């Protein structure tokens with residue numbers, strides 16, 4: 465089922481952007497894990513719409529009402545369900561889109577797939593709004609991982625051609641991840657944020673949009689987690705990351721860049737550190753070899769396309785009249801999705817990692833799903 469993901473820890477996301485509510489059921493969480501709800505809300509706020517001019521002006525409190533699975537701020541082990549109300553919808557903006565689909569959005573293929581019965585309002589179940597429950601689930605999972613020393617943080621690596629400094633993949637300080645993972649529109653080089661925001665504003669004023677890249681790092685991962693072929697870290701993470709609306713690329717370590725290197729440049733030499741731990745002096749692999757963690761920081765990048773809904777005139781078709789038609793999209797849209805996608809990417813990584821055998825026991829097998 466396409467709105468359900470995972471095996472050991474499974475999320476099931478429901479709702480539509482302009483329906484009564486959206487939400488998630490999380491199955492398989494370990495019992496007895498204390499959950500700091502303020503920290504969950506802080507993560508939800510980093511993703512919420514209406515933050516500034518770089519985001520959609522739709523305002524939502526994005527307050528998750530927990531229906532089950534938590535007692536005295538602690539997981540019970542039963543399915544944890546949270547519901548988030550939609551309070552600020554403007555469905556009239558979508559009145560014509562069932563007939564005249566937006567180029568670049570899901571309208572046309574969804575119309576075909578659901579024979580015209582799909583909820584077109586706000587993009588329905590295809591909307592980026594469905595990443596609010598994803599972030600809720602991720603915020604729960606990341607607290608469980610953090611308790612085991614596993615930290616996740618991302619930043620806006622680029623907006624169109626403006627690039628932030630990238631992570632040093634061999635040395636990612638805990639304080640850096642802490643700062644990035646608690647900030648809205650996080651960047652490593654503070655000087656780049658203004659230029660990025662200016663570019664987004666320029667696109668918005670031109671009735672246009674821009675895309676970019678999120679870079680994410682995970683530190684404190686035990687070595688030896690993952691598996692070969694389809695159960696590896698890369699395929700499993702990629703499958704949830706590609707489920708995020710507007711994600712068009714995922715690369716681990718040097719990714720496509722490594723394809724231009726020689727083996728002698730791309731291989732990461734091993735050495736024993738002062739504590740007798742095996743490390744690598746470079747980390748082109750992004751902390752993964754053979755689908756299995758090496759113990760070095762995991763680093764990956766996620767490409768996000770420019771927002772489809774732009775208000776300048778575009779060529780479309782009228783599915784009722786059978787004629788070509790010019791479309792100007794109305795409504796409140798993100799001129800750039802990338803800043804709000806950062807906590808979504810971090811959350812997806814947290815949920816995915818919870819599915820690996822040994823992740824909560826420092827690499828020791830629990831006989832779970834992933835070998």
Ligand SMILES: Cc1cc2nc3c(=O)[nH]c(=O)nc-3n(C[C@H](O)[C@H](O)[C@H](O)COP(=O)(O)O)c2cc1C
Pocket residue numbers: 520568569570587590591592593595708709710711769771772773796797798801804805808
């Ligand atoms: C946080 C977030 C916010 C988004 N905001 C918008 C938006 O305002 N307008 C829009 O057209 N697409 C937005 N999208 C992307 C669309 O939902 C997405 O492009 C669409 O569902 C089609 O899916 P695809 O791009 O993965 O093919 C957003 C995505 C995310 C993750």
Ligand SMILES: C=C(O[C@@H]1CC(C(=O)O)=C[C@@H](OP(=O)(O)O)[C@H]1O)C(=O)O
Pocket residue numbers: 481512513520521522524553554557585586587590591592593594596709795796797798
């Ligand atoms: C509401 C959110 O983002 C929405 C994602 C979205 C889309 O097409 O993905 C389109 C817009 O929807 P609407 O027209 O209802 O304002 C965004 O505002 C959210 O992220 O919470």
